[in-house]
Amino acid sequence: MKSNKIEFNPNGVIPDNGNYFGMPVEADDAALVLISAPWDATTARRDGSSYAPDAIIEASRKIDFYEPSAPYAWRKGIATLPIDYSIQDLSHRLRSDAQRVVKVYEEMGLEGLDNIIYSRRLRHVNEGSLAVNENIYRQSQHWLERNKIVGLVGGDQSSAYGLMRAVSEKYDGVGILHIDSMSDLKEAYQGFEHSHASVMHNVLRDFEGVSRVVAVGVREFSPAEWERAESDERIKFFTGQYIWSSHFEGKIWAKICEEIVAELPDKVYVSLDIDGLTIECAPHNSTLIPGGLRFPEVVYLLGRIVAAGKEIVGFDLTEVVPDMEDKTDAEIAARMLFKLCSMALKNYDSQDVL
Numbered sequence: 001m002k003s004n005k006i007e008f009n010p011n012g013v014i015p016d017n018g019n020y021f022g023m024p025v026e027a028d029d030a031a032l033v034l035i036s037a038p039w040d041a042t043t044a045r046r047d048g049s050s051y052a053p054d055a056i057i058e059a060s061r062k063i064d065f066y067e068p069s070a071p072y073a074w075r076k077g078i079a080t081l082p083i084d085y086s087i088q089d090l091s092h093r094l095r096s097d098a099q100r101v102v103k104v105y106e107e108m109g110l111e112g113l114d115n116i117i118y119s120r121r122l123r124h125v126n127e128g129s130l131a132v133n134e135n136i137y138r139q140s141q142h143w144l145e146r147n148k149i150v151g152l153v154g155g156d157q158s159s160a161y162g163l164m165r166a167v168s169e170k171y172d173g174v175g176i177l178h179i180d181s182m183s184d185l186k187e188a189y190q191g192f193e194h195s196h197a198s199v200m201h202n203v204l205r206d207f208e209g210v211s212r213v214v215a216v217g218v219r220e221f222s223p224a225e226w227e228r229a230e231s232d233e234r235i236k237f238f239t240g241q242y243i244w245s246s247h248f249e250g251k252i253w254a255k256i257c258e259e260i261v262a263e264l265p266d267k268v269y270v271s272l273d274i275d276g277l278t279i280e281c282a283p284h285n286s287t288l289i290p291g292g293l294r295f296p297e298v299v300y301l302l303g304r305i306v307a308a309g310k311e312i313v314g315f316d317l318t319e320v321v322p323d324m325e326d327k328t329d330a331e332i333a334a335r336m337l338f339k340l341c342s343m344a345l346k347n348y349d350s351q352d353v354l
Helices: 049-060 085-114 116-144 157-170 196-206 223-231 240-248 253-262 295-307 328-346
Strands: 032-037 078-080 149-154 174-179 210-216 235-238 267-273 311-318
Touching (some): 032 116, 032 157, 032 328, 049 085, 049 149, 049 328, 085 116, 116 157, 149 157, 149 328, 157 174, 157 196, 157 267, 157 311, 196 210, 223 235, 235 240, 235 253, 253 295, 267 295, 267 328, 295 311, 295 328, 311 328
Parallel strands (some): 032 078, 032 149, 149 311, 174 210, 174 267, 210 235, 267 311
């Protein structure tokens, strides 16, 4: 760690240097490292989240740096790793194969994928998804071994699998706070082994280091997913329906947050799909399910986790679909990313570098 602080003026014009928040910090010097995953090959409805990292970087230059719940935590340093655009290129190449597979699946079910042409396309997409997961895993493992907090900016939520793998290996017994509109507990959704719709199924199946998945705000799930959650003691749902009903019956959000925090272990990974928030926070998202959490509710929940003495040891922010004209999605995502970084850094023991 450098003894001299890096020159950076948060009150002036934020530099356009290709980094999140314009922070001129190298990964070796920062407490927190951000990885970008421009990947959305298997997104079921609207694609475009592969462009999210660049859009969020641009939007992040417009935020103000004072966070009341974690004042000056950013001074510990937030570094941006170079975006690996080979991930984006692969995503775009595989997108057409994935769309053909989805069309056949919707018309004929799994039987249609036995056709040699479609089985080849499906294998191609699955192999590509696995390669991206390995890429993210290797990057994450490298920086976690150096005791950095690692965050990921997607891309669709399947791109976070590699980071969750690395975090679960370093922090045995870690709990995942999963904020989403859907539970993502489907098995090999539409034939895709690493789909955004099955990421939590894969995590619970593959990572012994994950002790708990606490899903907050989920409001659509299949019968099989509900039965899985009911039968697996590692899964705890705080559904959208439960949250609405509690509010309607007079229970305040602070009390619900107490319940959520009590279900989490000391080490917490936050997986935040932007469609877990209300639709106005992500109007161009591919999953427009009404009834999400409000932005301040999420920030308050993160603050209660940290106030309880728990550590946020990693996180992802995914499923943001930027729009060329309407910057709402990217602007709100950039601010949520800053909140995630600030809360993760608050309890992290490190010198200021800025």
